[in-house]
Amino acid sequence: MAVLTDVAVDRPTAKETRTPRAFRATPFTYATLMIVSAVLSVPLVLVVSIALSSDQTVNANAFSIIPREFHWENFTRVFDTSLPMGRFLLNSVIISLFAVAGQMLSSGLIGYAFARLRAPGKNALFMVVIATMMIPTQITMIPQFILFKELGWINTFLPLIIPNFFSNGFNVFLVRQFVSRLPKEIDEAAMIDGLGFFGVYRRIMLPMLMPALIAIGIFTLTYTWGDFMGPLIYLNDESKMPLALGIQYISSTSAAMQAPPWNLVMVGSILLTLPMIIVYYLGQRYLYEMDISGGSAGVK
Template sequence: MATLATPLSKKRQEAPAVRAFRATPFTYGTLLIVAAILTTPLVFVGSIALSSDATVNAGSYTVIPREFHWDNFSRVFGTELPVGTFLLNSVLISLFSVVGQVLSSGLVGYAFARLRAPGKNTMFLVVIATMMIPTQITMIPQFILFRDLGWVNTFLPLIVPNFFSNAFNVFLVRQFVSRLPSQLDEAAMMDGLGFFGIYRRIMFPMLRPVLIAIGIFTLTHTWGDFMGPLIYLNDESKMPLALGVQYITATSQAGQAPPWNLVMVGSILLAVPMIIVYYLGQKYLYEMDISGGSAGVK
């Protein structure tokens, strides 16, 4: 035993030690410069949002706020446009879209990873291939389909497609599930659970990081979606905030500057919820290790 331990100890001593990264003043200086460059547009938006109407008409904006008209955040709801309704519509569309994507992506991805069926791999390749189709190509056929269904000027074209998942989310779930031990399914089958029972009681809790990540991705897309509502919605009472903000620029008289301070307030209302959602869900994004699948069993 002593003769075997000696070579092992020598190899351990010869192994190079991993050095911890130590930040230098140059590192912090570089990070500060990059952070300043990235946050300057956000600060500028806040400066315009807090500006007075006289500053807007004169166009004398500054990056650092010189005025603090906090009443602009309440004035935006008092315009002739139903900004409060815009905000509520965005919440409804986004929440239902997130629910649809999470439910459908989890089930479809689990099926591709665990179920055995002839042609499953070919079908999965077809699903992945749809990611290469530009969205602009399917706009007109989708509009004709939803028009024939009578869904134009309703929330249905913006919500219902999310209950059929998409290729990227299916790929995420499939890769995550394929790395989880199959013995979990076999043990559950021996206890009498079917595929849906296994997914609901075992896989669904373990898929929490990737499903929350899918929810964040979907919420980010639908909350700021401009093209979809522009195509399918006609009434102002049904428009989301992303489309309603554009309408605020058209409320001024001819020859008069748009109320950019109120427009920027609407932009902040669009940005702040996404910042909060990312701050609360960033740990799940970091845990979403699709290469090893270890996040689900932590």
């Protein structure tokens, strides 16, 4: 079916009759998408406009929506500091890759168990899974810091990486919901064929769950990449800090009423966001264009 879809897009006229009307894009569809994208993009255009502004404009906060001046040198200025930006980038990559791997490895199996396997106490345990997300992280921060300190993990990447290998409420719940949409006959058939629970997960569920796991990967990446609070609390050495914290240094000032150099702040934000945009742009085919149309098509 994936093949059919692709063909249909390439040559819409030839395949029009075979595409259900619900999937056909009308001029109205395009108009709406364009308006929505444009509206959502206004703030982003502003980000770019500010990034290209001169220091005078920043000092007077006299920005315009559409860029009027183009100070591209701002993009090199953020690297012209005593902060090790390259090192920050590397740290971000290391932390994010491990975090993503941890979540993608653990969440699938746990979510599958909650969706399919029956056990006493499961529902109660599931409520605990959900309930763990209802306590603001701000309040457990200090006890957690003490815990990690006792483990000797302060000033290492471990507090930022290791918990990911145990999944979290959000991802367990997400996978559970995705699994529960799949027809149960699939696993039953596989069990009859002699697969155990792990076999069913590994051979049947995992391939069908890929979009959900990719989504988890993207969310984890986005979160870890942009998070500066965790690194701020757990890391002390500058050489260990991630890029998101580096961007905080650009926007931080020594006096409370002092305005940050907004042009550099926006340049930093763009540089921080750009890799994520590329990852999402390239990664979306695994998210949306894999053939996982449940049941019949997926298993064979």
